[in-house]
Amino acid sequence: MQNPPLIVVEDLAKTFVLHNADSATIPVFEGLHLEVGPGECVVLAGESGVGKSTLMRSIYGNYLPTQGAVRVMHDGAYVDITKAAPHSVLDIRRRTLGYVSQFLRVIPRISTLQLVMEPLLENGVDPQEAQERAETLLNALRLPKAHWDLPPATFSGGEQQRVNIARSFIRNYPVMLLDEPTASLDAENRAIVVTLIQQALDRGAALIGIFHDHDVRDAVATRLFEVNQFKAAA
């Protein structure tokens, strides 16, 4: 009881129904249970198509599960993100639940530095301090200074991914979801991301990740979770 889990997934099921393709149904998983506590990094395992990203997106409130609950510890109480009102999902994402996707959703005209500072500004951090922290992180991720004032639309895949990582790690989210954050990075940058992940674990964050890179996985995982064991019958 000392360290209650920060994420509790209960009896979760997800089936996609494609109404415009003869109402094809695609069952993904059912009866899925998962708890993740502070300082844990649970790595979702299984081959491509097994539902790792679907599970992660369901936890983030991006996909709507067919059944079950995803309880997130938010302000000291569990909130079921699958049933929470949109404004409270947004509040959970703003303050509790960080997400690093594989791809950066670029907003035209907004500079890299602004983009990285944004999560802090939204939480009322002083702009000066936000800028300093953004610069520290962009430096650590070795993103050339000449890029900072540019919108990341024209950056390479690896550069965009580092902007994305900076944007998520700038805030110390209690829970973080990492969907292949190192997919398009070289070895040195991967090592930096591993350090960021370990720092997050040290401060007691709960992490759920998808890593195809075995070195990264072995370096950060405290536990593997086979999504396959909850595979829904087709």
Add this chain to the structure above:
Amino acid sequence: MNAISQTIQAAPLLRVSGLNKWYGHVVGCRDVSFELRPGEVLGVVGESGSGKTTLLNCISGKLQPTSGAVEFDTSRFGLTDIYGLNEPDRRRMQREEWGFVHQNPRDGLRMRVSGGANVAEPLMNLGDRNFGRMRQATIEWLERVELDTRRIDDKPRNFSGGMQQRIQVARNLIHGPRLVFMDEPTGGLDVSVQARLLDLLRELVRDLGLAVIIVTHDMAVARLMADRLIVMKGGFVVETGLTDQVLDDPQHPYTQLLVSSVLQI
């Protein structure tokens, strides 16, 4: 559970219940109900003829619904059915507390007076008579919407479409409204101009903590601007939810069709 009880407790800024609009035998919108919280951005999406604009006109006081209620948290009377107010009170509330950005700037601007006068007019309508102060506020707003302040006295027709739209935005925000309606605000613009206006709107909405109801058929606009979405078809609301959830995991056949019809570039 916690979050749901909070939603019920927090007073809505706007509450629409059981709204119906018929044009004779033709349906405009049917049985629409939702609440909007202060600072929330609601997107209304759907194809032409789905009832988006009818809904917007009904809730913005322009078109009396056939049945149902539109309640707004007015500063003078609290949460009140806007069609229960008498005409002068309703018009005053619209002037003081709302803004309306039309798709075509010509519908939202007075073309015979200068751009600056267009921006300043809402202040004058609210009783301000200090010319110097109004001019100063106008200059500040022209800067905020990134217009050249030296052109304050030019007529709207001498500005480009994108500039006219930014004048319209300034005119609708200068008086500090709490709720702004937007009907396809980027509809008639080139994509580059559209992107600039969207960024500007997004920044202003965030900085001012505005509540917005934005009608659009453009899913990219909806994703960029809205916290949550209402999807309409044939006058009915067929799906609602968090914007990225509705767009990434649409549940209703029509929403799935709408989302899958967007061309990728």
